[in-house]
Amino acid sequence: MxxxxxxxxxxxxxxxxxxxxxxxxxxxxxxxxxxxxxxxxxxxxxxxxxxxxxxxxxxxxxxxxxxxxxxxxxxxxxxxxxxxxxxxxxxxxxxxxxxxxxxxxxxxxxxxxxxxxxxxxxxxxxxxxxxxxxxxxxxxxxxxxxxxxxxxxxxxxxxxxxxxxxxxNPNTLGDGGIPAPGEEALASRVGRRIPDVRSRPGDWRGRTVFLAGAGHSAQTAALHLAELAEGRGDTRIIWALRRESPGWGAVEDDPLRLRKELTDGARSLAAGASPAVEILRGAAVEELAAENGDTRVRLRLGDSGTEEVKVDRIVSLTGxxxxxxxxxxxxxxxxxxxxxxxxxxxxxxxxxxxxxxxxxxxxxxxxxxxxxxxxxxxxxxxxxxxxxxxxxxxxxxxxxxxxxxxxx
Ligand SMILES: Cc1cc2nc3c(=O)[nH]c(=O)nc-3n(C[C@H](O)[C@H](O)[C@H](O)COP(=O)(O)OP(=O)(O)OC[C@H]3O[C@@H](n4cnc5c(N)ncnc54)[C@H](O)[C@@H]3O)c2cc1C
Missing domain, CATH: 3.50.50.60 (FAD/NAD(P)-binding domain)
Structure with a gap:
């Protein structure tokens, strides 16, 4: 020293x-x-x-x-x-x-x-x-x-x-704001930055992407990924929302055009606008596990039980x-x-x-x-x-x- x-x-x-x-x-x-x-x-x-x-x-x-x-x-x-x-x-x-x-x-x-x-x-x-x-x-x-x-x-x-x-200093993925079991061991598989999908489409095309978060950063990622997937059928986005109905940070009569476009776009994806985007509402991440090159994400979905998805990439934008x-x-x-x-x-x-x-x-x-x-x-x-x-x-x-x- x-x-x-x-x-x-x-x-x-x-x-x-x-x-x-x-x-x-x-x-x-x-x-x-x-x-x-x-x-x-x-x-x-x-x-x-x-x-x-x-x-x-x-x-x-x-x-x-x-x-x-x-x-x-x-x-x-x-x-x-x-x-x-x-x-x-x-x-x-x-x-x-x-x-x-x-x-x-x-x-x-x-x-x-x-x-x-x-x-x-x-x-x-x-x-x-x-x-x-x-x-x-x-x-x-x-x-x-x-x-x-x-x-x-x-x-x-x-x-x-x-x-x-x-x-x-991003937050982790697991329920209750703590890391999900397996999250620390698989940290290298969890992206915590807004992905630059438009400049590097090859990194995302043809993949199944698990996206968590409902803030403006997650909304941006969801829209960019959905844009990439549009009309091709080879890219799938599983978008996990912690709440049943997020507020999206939307503001009535929003004077900021870009913010309005973002929140409107996110709402419409959540309402099913893109066949490439599957929405999981009331989702809490319970566990991550490695399976060869893939990652398994186990979720609890509101009162309707659990679901397990196998994904190629994880994007965690949870603030x-x-x-x-x-x-x-x-x-x-x-x-x-x-x-x-x-x-x-x-x-x-x-x-x-x-x-x-x-x-x-x-x-x-x-x-x-x-x-x-x-x-x-x-x-x-x-x-x-x-x-x-x-x-x-x-x-x-x-x-x-x-x-x-x-x-x-
Ligand atoms: C995607 C996104 C969009 C946003 N859009 C808007 C917008 O439209 N309008 C708006 O007003 N705001 C916006 N914000 C919010 C905010 O204005 C920005 O986050 C802004 O960058 C905050 O500036 P800052 O200087 O406080 O922190 P930062 O820009 O985060 O800078 C912190 C700096 O500290 C350094 N650092 C961190 N830890 C250490 C350490 N231990 N030792 C030494 N250095 C360290 C980092 O490397 C970094 O250079 C946005 C934020 C994000 C993430």
């Missing part, structure tokens, strides 16, 4: 994760005169957005690039010239708006790639000491990292902003939740239902609407933890709630930096 003793004159902010919200936080930190270091586990920035880069955002450019990013893009000579009402794919957002900023060396941001954050603690303090006391803030954070060669490193910071998202182990040694008060930070989770529970467009920031206070100067922002801050939108992330960043400025 190498220990860097780099006590600094300016307060140092460690931003965890080089996603869009990590970028926004890093830019805000630079503007406010902090030393900013961003630790990214992958070998490139925007890693999660790239992972589903073939998928189109349902929000348009106008909502997906912050005013702060636009200002920096202009100043650095990479002006964003797009049709603001169009929606980019993940790759397009990364290519046109995020990566030009990450890669611009004139910005005083240290982007440490291939640095996976393993744990965060306080110098000289354990979790149960100085409970919810500002005195904890006098000790630096210790950030334990693992680099690409597997070597561990330790860095220090005065403020930590966790923007590690939740896409990289995700952030990596909470990172801050096990910090005083973070989490919601017992959503696993999001408590104050924000409570504010979200109070929101009547399930429409993400109705979401705004909930104020700096909702982002504070008992642990001073530790913030969870972005997708991860919403825990199991899946209504997070990037524009909420921009607001969260402003709220946190305004609060830090007040305290300074």
């Amino acid at each position: 190498s220990v860097r003793d780099d006590r600094v004159s300016r307060p140092r902010i460690a931003v965890l994760g080089a996603g869009p919200v990590g970028l926004e936080a890093a830019l805000a930190g630079v503007e406010r005169g902090y030393e900013v270091v961003v630790y990214e586990g992958a070998s490139h920035p925007s890693a999660n957005v790239r992972d589903w880069g073939h998928v189109q955002f349902f929000t348009p450019w106008s909502m997906n690039v912050s005013p702060r990013m636009r200002r920096h893009l202009d100043e650095l000579g990479h002006p964003l010239e797009v049709d603001e009402e169009d929606s980019p794919t993940g790759h397009e957002l990364a290519d046109r708006a995020l990566d030009p900023l990450w890669k611009d060396e004139s910005l005083p941001i240290r982007l440490a790639l291939d640095r996976r954050v393993l744990a965060i603690g306080r110098e000289g303090l354990l979790k149960h000491e100085e409970i919810a006391s500002r005195r904890r803030g006098r000790r630096a954070f210790r950030v334990l990292l693992r680099n690409a060669e597997g070597r561990e490193e330790l860095e220090r910071a005065h403020i930590v902003i966790d923007c590690t998202g939740k896409y990289g 995700g939740v952030g990596d909470h182990a990172l801050y096990r040694q910090l005083q973070v008060h989490e919601c017992y239902a959503t696993s999001g930070p408590m104050k924000l989770a409570a504010a979200l529970l109070g929101d009547a609407s399930g429409d993400c467009l109705e979401q705004g920031g909930h104020g700096a206070e909702s982002l504070e933890n008992p642990e001073p100067n530790f913030f969870i922002l972005g997708d991860k801050s919403y825990g199991r709630n899946n209504t997070f939108l990037l524009r909420v992330g921009w607001q969260q960043v402003d709220e946190v930096f305004d609060r830090l400025a007040e305290e300074r």
Whole structure:
């Protein structure tokens, strides 16, 4: 383990994760005169957005690039010239708006790639000491990292902003949210990313695919697979829905055309629009087992007993939740239902609407933890709630930096 003793004159902010919200936080930190270091586990920035880069955002450019990013893009000579009402794919957002900023060396941001954050603690303090006391803030954070060669490193910071998202930490397949027996042993057979069916049709054609989940990601996968199967009769999709009648995240009079198309398409598949798609309602995965090259999935179906299907591929898109182990040694008060930070989770529970467009920031206070100067922002801050939108992330960043400025 190498220990860097780099006590600094300016307060140092460690931003965890080089996603869009990590970028926004890093830019805000630079503007406010902090030393900013961003630790990214992958070998490139925007890693999660790239992972589903073939998928189109349902929000348009106008909502997906912050005013702060636009200002920096202009100043650095990479002006964003797009049709603001169009929606980019993940790759397009990364290519046109995020990566030009990450890669611009004139910005005083240290982007440490291939640095996976393993744990965060306080110098000289354990979790149960100085409970919810500002005195904890006098000790630096210790950030334990693992680099690409597997070597561990330790860095220090005065403020930590966790923007590690939740896409990289998917939920498992089994009933009750725990892995199904056999799931861990057969992990290599379970895909947990939105498959790029359109670019790699050969990987899917002629197969029997078991798909689990009913959120927007699963809906996208179902539509792309059904499109591939259309009129050929050689590809079969078994789509397992946990509920008898999912809500699909549909919104009445939806102003977002792409979201409406997605939820309408999913509904119509569930109603039997494609002979290639078999719908299993009220389905709970009981067990996975290997059978030569195939995988057997045993399911419980509502009150109507069990069913066993033999499949070539499994796509599990059952949502995700952030990596909470990172801050096990910090005083973070989490919601017992959503696993999001408590104050924000409570504010979200109070929101009547399930429409993400109705979401705004909930104020700096909702982002504070008992642990001073530790913030969870972005997708991860919403825990199991899946209504997070990037524009909420921009607001969260402003709220946190305004609060830090007040305290300074
Ligand atoms: C398919 C899909 C479609 C979406 N569509 C929309 C949309 O239309 N509009 C909208 O506003 N929002 C949308 N979202 C939601 C949300 O805006 C995105 O998930 C967005 O990428 C969240 O940004 P983020 O910076 O919080 O996290 P992420 O983009 O997930 O970035 C997290 C970063 O942290 C890194 N990381 C993770 N763990 C560690 C670790 N331990 N150490 C170091 N680095 C780590 C990851 O590699 C990644 O680079 C969508 C999400 C998905 C999955």
